[in-house]
Amino acid sequence: KEIFRSLAKLRSLVTIENKLITDLDTHIQVFREFIGTRDAKNLQQDIILVSLRINTLESRLVHAKTAMIAVTDDAHVTHPIHAFHMLKRYVKFWKTLTDDIDSIIVQDLHTFLTKYDDQLPDESDFSGACLAILRLQLTYEISTRDMADGKFIQKTKPDIPPSGMSVDDCYLIGYEAYKANDTHYCVKWMEEGLRRYKEGYSIMPWESSSEIAMLQLKTECLYKADMFNKAWSHFQELSMLDPKNDYVLKNRTTFEAIANTTNNETERLYPPRTVKFKDFNDCCNGKVNHKGNSGLVCYLKHYPTLGFRAFGEEVLHIHPRLVLIHGVIDDHEIDQLKSVAVPKLRASTTSTKSKGSRITPSRVSNTAWLEETDDNILLPRISRRLEAITGLNTENAEPYQLVNYGIGGHFIPHMDVNNANDTIKARVATLLIYLTDVQYGGSTVFDVLGVKVDARKGDAAFWFNLKKSGEFDKDSGHGSCPVLLGEKWIINKWFNYYDQFSKRKCGMSEDE
Numbered sequence: 001k002e003i004f005r006s007l008a009k010l011r012s013l014v015t016i017e018n019k020l021i022t023d024l025d026t027h028i029q030v031f032r033e034f035i036g037t038r039d040a041k042n043l044q045q046d047i048i049l050v051s052l053r054i055n056t057l058e059s060r061l062v063h064a065k066t067a068m069i070a071v072t073d074d075a076h077v078t079h080p081i082h083a084f085h086m087l088k089r090y091v092k093f094w095k096t097l098t099d100d101i102d103s104i105i106v107q108d109l110h111t112f113l114t115k116y117d118d119q120l121p122d123e124s125d126f127s128g129a130c131l132a133i134l135r136l137q138l139t140y141e142i143s144t145r146d147m148a149d150g151k152f153i154q155k156t157k158p159d160i161p162p163s164g165m166s167v168d169d170c171y172l173i174g175y176e177a178y179k180a181n182d183t184h185y186c187v188k189w190m191e192e193g194l195r196r197y198k199e200g201y202s203i204m205p206w207e208s209s210s211e212i213a214m215l216q217l218k219t220e221c222l223y224k225a226d227m228f229n230k231a232w233s234h235f236q237e238l239s240m241l242d243p244k245n246d247y248v249l250k251n252r253t254t255f256e257a258i259a260n261t262t263n264n265e266t267e268r269l270y271p272p273r274t275v276k277f278k279d280f281n282d283c284c285n286g287k288v289n290h291k292g293n294s295g296l297v298c299y300l301k302h303y304p305t306l307g308f309r310a311f312g313e314e315v316l317h318i319h320p321r322l323v324l325i326h327g328v329i330d331d332h333e334i335d336q337l338k339s340v341a342v343p344k345l346r347a348s349t350t351s352t353k354s355k356g357s358r359i360t361p362s363r364v365s366n367t368a369w370l371e372e373t374d375d376n377i378l379l380p381r382i383s384r385r386l387e388a389i390t391g392l393n394t395e396n397a398e399p400y401q402l403v404n405y406g407i408g409g410h411f412i413p414h415m416d417v418n419n420a421n422d423t424i425k426a427r428v429a430t431l432l433i434y435l436t437d438v439q440y441g442g443s444t445v446f447d448v449l450g451v452k453v454d455a456r457k458g459d460a461a462f463w464f465n466l467k468k469s470g471e472f473d474k475d476s477g478h479g480s481c482p483v484l485l486g487e488k489w490i491i492n493k494w495f496n497y498y499d500q501f502s503k504r505k506c507g508m509s510e511d512e
């Protein structure tokens, strides 16, 4: 299911959770009334015990209600920490609701939860949300403390209150880092969790973390990162706090053996964190922009075949040419496109020669393919417009591809040219239209060129993926930066090589 891969899909969870809250509220009322009746008095059950358990339910209800009304419906989806919290409630809170409650109550609750079963997120969604937090942190260089305090947006946004992480949140995110072999963030998040714990932040009854658990994972991650001295001192602290701890008992001999043979030289403060797509990340976070790209122009261009309609165009890179065209489609068209696309959204895939098409962590979004015949008026009209603007043909083009990004949704740097052995169908050029503004993040970055294009509703980026000779143009490599705040929708139109037979002539040099 992987609902975290599309914010459009995540939206329905807000509605469902409101229903869960109402249902739970009703259940509690019914149980309370029941306790007061004669039938209940005849029960073998201890009424006091049942009442206590109803109180437990009630405190859970208050927790869910408070979380739901704290922010707007939109923020539950478009703000990564609120989205993380919503998924955490589903996976760790609603699904365990019945664990600590008395059996007579449980049966009824079970039925109300299972009613929504096929629509509810699962552990893979929660881990997707944790990985999104880690990805955003890495790309936008947000410290763990700022991320945990929800202070990652520089400008103040009064309509979105900051959202803080609990001890348990820190533990769970760090645990996800550990599973991903990311010792750096594992240590950082355990430290943040431990710091919060010492500051008196509470751990709720349904949460699973503890000081011991955090210390243990921190020790293990330091050990894995070859930072033995630090790991050893934490190991000793752990064995003092909890001498019978399984981890301590199991690893004592190993740790002691190493401790007896290593010298006490000082170590780095943290396990290092390597960044896989350094150039790409540096463009995303604004460190690099438009490197060595001067003499850029913008102009207004009229199109006779479109009734002399004019579009403002900006040249973002000269060689190879990358242009941004403003206002290519209007809000009304965008709404129509999205509503046709939503029911068709499926997890996006990436393809490799060896492994074929797969859903991967490299592309966190959903895709809907729209044929011109899916809509008799709008899409053909847009095609005529795009043909005029680009001077290219769309006759045998692939269907339109609509993309809706998920939590921290991104697409790692890649080239759009597919069908390496089939030049005829190769995507000679791409026109990418933004269907939403994105408040923070979500830009398209051409990492080789050092160009960042911000997502602005209605704007279109246009570039060639092949040189005139039909060679791949490696400079066309690009990707989508993770969405930090807001929702990102785009639509892609790919022009194929074959269709441009008479449109794109050969060049005078191989390099063109």
Ligand SMILES: O=C(O)CCC(=O)C(=O)O
Binding pocket: 403, 411, 416, 432, 442, 443, 444, 445, 478, 479, 480, 481, 490, 492
């Ligand atoms: O969303 C973006 O900014 C880039 C998308 C992209 O490169 C693609 O869909 O091929």
Ligand SMILES: [Fe+2]
Binding pocket: 414, 415, 416, 478
């Ligand atoms: Fe692309």
